[in-house]
Amino acid sequence: MPRVTNAVLPGRAAPATILFENGRITAIEDASDVPAPPGGGGGEDIDAAGRTVLPGLVNAHAHIDKTLFGGPWVSAPQVETVAERVAHERRHRDAHGLPSTEYASALVEAMVAAGTTHLRTHTDVDPGVGLRGVAAVAEVARRYRGVIDVQQVAFPQGGLITNPGTLDLLRDAVDAGASVIGGLDPAGFDDAPNAHLDAVFDLAASTGTGIDVHLHDGGSLGAWEMGLIARMTEEYGLGGRVAVSHAFGIAHPPTRERLLERFAEVGVALVSAAVYDAPVPPLRACAERGVLLAGGTDGINDLWGPFGDGDMLRRAMLIAYRNSSRCDDELLLALDTVTTNAARVLGVEDHGLRVGGPADLVVVGARSAAEAVAKVPARDLVLRAGAVVARDGVLVGAEGGNAPLH
Ligand SMILES: [Zn+2]
Incomplete structure (x- = not known):
C-alpha cells in the first residue's frame, strides 16, 4: 500500500503517515505508530521529511x-x-x-x-x-x-x-x-x-x-x-x-x-x-x-x-x-x-484530507500549513487520486506516467 510518511498536516499536532489505496486515503496515523514495511522496502513510500501536506x-x-x-x-x-x-x-x-x-x-x-x-x-x-x-x-x-x-x-x-x-x-x-x-x-x-x-x-x-x-x-x-x-x-x-x-x-x-x-x-x-x-x-x-x-x-x-x-x-x-x-x-x-x-x-463533496477521502495530496516546502500560506513555498509533489501528476512544478503525466498529458 503506498504511503506518505513524516507529513505535517493542517490541524494535526504530530507528524503523520498517510496510507492510500485505489486513489483513496485508507488511514492517517501518527508517524511513530506506523511500522516500517517488512524487509526495509517502502519502495512506494514518499517521505515528506517533515514538510506540509495539503489537500488538493x-x-x-x-x-x-x-x-x-x-x-x-x-x-x-x-x-x-x-x-x-x-x-x-x-x-x-x-x-x-x-x-x-x-x-x-x-x-x-x-x-x-x-x-x-x-x-x-x-x-x-x-x-x-x-x-x-x-x-x-x-x-x-x-x-x-x-x-x-x-x-x-x-x-x-x-x-x-x-x-x-x-x-x-x-x-x-x-x-x-x-x-x-x-x-x-x-x-x-x-x-x-x-x-x-x-x-x-x-x-x-x-x-x-x-x-x-x-x-x-x-x-x-x-x-x-x-x-x-x-x-x-x-x-x-x-x-x-x-x-x-x-x-x-x-x-x-x-x-x-x-x-x-x-x-x-x-x-x-x-x-x-x-x-x-x-x-x-x-x-x-x-x-x-x-x-x-x-x-x-x-x-x-x-x-x-x-x-x-x-x-x-x-x-x-x-x-x-x-x-x-x-x-x-x-x-x-x-x-x-x-x-x-x-x-x-463548487459542490464537491469528495475533498479533504480524511480517511475515505481522495488521495489528492500536495507536498509543500513549509513546516506548517500557516507557513505555507505566508510563504507560498514551491509545490514539491502533487498527487491526484494517489498518482503523482506533478513534481517540482512540472507535470509528469497521469496514471503513473503512462501517457504525456499534453
Ligand atoms: Zn471574474
Missing part, C-alpha cells in the same frame, strides 16, 4: 477561456470601468485567437503543477463568441480529465438584458455542459437589476444549475443587489447553490453585518480573488457567522490585466494579507478559502 487546492473563480497564458505578451489597457474592459476585449479577442485551447491548456497545466485539483471557470457566452468558449473549455477539461475537475459557468460577460440573444445562448451552454449560470452587475453593467436576476434565477431553477454572479457594484448599490440575491435565493429554494463573486459592496459598513447574517441564513457564498485595491470580504467575520468565503484567481494574463500565475496558495496569501491577518488561526482560515470552502462552493 480548489480555484473557485477563473476565466481560462480569456487567457493569453503561454502566448505572446499583450499589454492590457489602463482603463477604469468594467464596461471599458469588456469593450476592449470585444474589439481585440478575435485578433488574439481567443478563446484558445492552447493558452487555456497552458494555464491549466500551471494550475495543476501548483496543486489545483478542482476549478470553476466563467466562460463568456454572447452572440459574438457564441458557444466557442464553452466548447474550448470543454475540450481542455476532457484533455485533463482525471487530473483536474473543471466546472463551467455560462457567463454573460457582455450583458444579459442589454445584449439580446444571450439568454438563449446561456440555455444552450447548459445543454453543452455548463453547470452554473453567471451574472454580471445586474444594475451597474446591465442597468436592469430585477430583469437580470429574474432571468438568471429562472434559468438556474429550470435547468437545475447553480448561480455565480459577478458583482463589482460597490457601496449601497452593491449591498442592495446582494440583499435582492439573498431574498431570491430563499424564494427559489436555491440555498447552498448561489455565490456572489467579488462582492465589493460587502464592505459597505451600514449593511455589512446584516448581509453576512442573511447570507448565512439563506446559503449564499462569497468568492473573492482579492484583486487590486478592491474590497475583500472579511475573513474572520465570514467564518464566525458561517458564511462560506472561497478564493479564486479571476482572470490571468488576459486582455483585462497582466497578473496571475494560477497558484491558489498565493491567492490564499493575498486574501490573508488583504485581511491584515497575522496569526496562524487566520492564515488557516485563508487556507480554507482555497480548500474546504471552495470545494463546498
